[in-house]
Amino acid sequence: MLGDLDLAIEVKGGARVHDGDLTGLRALTEAHRVRRAVVVALERERRKLDGGIEVLPWKRFLEMLWGGVFRL
Numbered sequence: 001m002l003g004d005l006d007l008a009i010e011v012k013g014g015a016r017v018h019d020g021d022l023t024g025l026r027a028l029t030e031a032h033r034v035r036r037a038v039v040v041a042l043e044r045e046r047r048k049l050d051g052g053i054e055v056l057p058w059k060r061f062l063e064m065l066w067g068g069v070f071r072l
Contacts, residue, residue, distance in 0.1 A: 007070055008034045012041040017055050025053060 037053045040061045
């Protein structure tokens, strides 16, 4: 978690993120006002899940991070 709950990041080693993988991140977003919640995984495509959680392929996440999209 970075900033004042501006960004919550969870990293998963699987090729596909399933709803059961998001228990902790979902609990955080339900208990607190998180501006952006991101799961970094081995998936091939970027997608958005219920509750606004974004799943990003790890390479895309690094491009975004190095490009200044995420302010750390």
